[in-house]
Amino acid sequence: MYLTAIIPTYRRPQDLSRCLCALQQQTRAADEVMVVIRDIDTDTWEFIETFDQTSLPLTICKVSVPGQVAALNAALDKAHGDIIAITDDDAMPHSDWLKCIEHHFLNHSYVGGVGGRDWVYEGDKLIDGAKQVVGKVQWFGRMIGEHHLGVGEAREVDILKGANMSYRLCALKNIRFDKRLRGTGAQVHNDLALSLSVRKAGWKLIYDPNVAVNHYPAQRFDEDKRNAFNQIAVINSAHNETLTLLEYLPPLRRLIYLFWAVLVGTRDTYGIVQVLRFFNTEKTLALQKFAASINGRWQGCQTWLESNFNSKTQSKTLSVGDVE
Numbered sequence: 001m002y003l004t005a006i007i008p009t010y011r012r013p014q015d016l017s018r019c020l021c022a023l024q025q026q027t028r029a030a031d032e033v034m035v036v037i038r039d040i041d042t043d044t045w046e047f048i049e050t051f052d053q054t055s056l057p058l059t060i061c062k063v064s065v066p067g068q069v070a071a072l073n074a075a076l077d078k079a080h081g082d083i084i085a086i087t088d089d090d091a092m093p094h095s096d097w098l099k100c101i102e103h104h105f106l107n108h109s110y111v112g113g114v115g116g117r118d119w120v121y122e123g124d125k126l127i128d129g130a131k132q133v134v135g136k137v138q139w140f141g142r143m144i145g146e147h148h149l150g151v152g153e154a155r156e157v158d159i160l161k162g163a164n165m166s167y168r169l170c171a172l173k174n175i176r177f178d179k180r181l182r183g184t185g186a187q188v189h190n191d192l193a194l195s196l197s198v199r200k201a202g203w204k205l206i207y208d209p210n211v212a213v214n215h216y217p218a219q220r221f222d223e224d225k226r227n228a229f230n231q232i233a234v235i236n237s238a239h240n241e242t243l244t245l246l247e248y249l250p251p252l253r254r255l256i257y258l259f260w261a262v263l264v265g266t267r268d269t270y271g272i273v274q275v276l277r278f279f280n281t282e283k284t285l286a287l288q289k290f291a292a293s294i295n296g297r298w299q300g301c302q303t304w305l306e307s308n309f310n311s312k313t314q315s316k317t318l319s320v321g322d323v324e
Contacts, residue, residue: 002083033058115206143192236296
């Protein structure tokens with residue numbers, strides 16, 4: 001079984017160095033390590049020139065289009081592995097990361113994707129906890145992440161997290177990261193979209209807490225600054241979530257999801273209930289978050305409708321062509 005590890009990176013050479021050093025220490029070595037670098041990222045190019053490339057089976061993938069979606073799709077198109085293991089440049093895989101990933105794929109032919117726990121650090125402080133339910137989409141569309149707190153046995157999930165996910169290449173035969181997702185950097189929910197696409201194709205996804213990486217969330221160089229409100233970032237996040245779930249859910253559950261999203265929402269994309277919940281502390285900021293969330297959801301609906309219309313139009317055109 002040939003195994004490719006992919007690391008998209010942008011302007012974080014120190015984090016990338018730590019990640020590559022961790023891959024050097026794997027008990028099951030990668031057959032290919034592919035680092036995806038933007039053409040304008042001079043800091044990372046300078047680092048790669050000094051890195052001992054003989055210490056890993058390193059391949060460099062150069063991209064000119066911004067964003068994780070373009071970076072990861074470019075890597076998938078060039079990767080040779082039967083298994084594609086993806087992590088972030090600000091993550092440090094545990095020494096048995098690839099060994100544990102390979103174990104699941106070797107023993108279960110129905111498994112299309114494997115992920116696990118990312119032990120998140122804020123500075124030197126570990127965010128610790130224990131959750132049994134992780135990586136699920138509830139029947140009405142609410143997502144449960146908590147990948148960084150999962151404990152227990154390996155189990156089936158709906159969602160794998162981008163910092164720690166792997167897929168069979170054959171499960172991705174007709175699937176790529178969704179180019180419709182918005183954002184100039186992280187493009188939030190790209191991992192959600194890929195996970196649900198693989199699930200929809202009939203494959204099983206497994207979450208195993210023993211498939212582990214340490215995660216040191218680093219600075220982002222786009223509109224999404226993680227813990228600070230940015231209108232464009234919230235609009236993009238709401239758009240991407242809405243588009244993805246409308247693609248995945250059946251018709252009745254789509255309507256229920258949209259009703260729930262507007263009425264309740266989440267801590268990241270506010271609905272009416274969240275506005276009432278946080279208004280005393282956030283005041284007008286809560287209203288700004290709600291407005292951005294609704295705007296993003298509306299745009300997500302529009303993108304989904306346009307895509308479906310274009311798809312049906314194309315299908316009709318092809319059918320007419322066949323008749324002629």
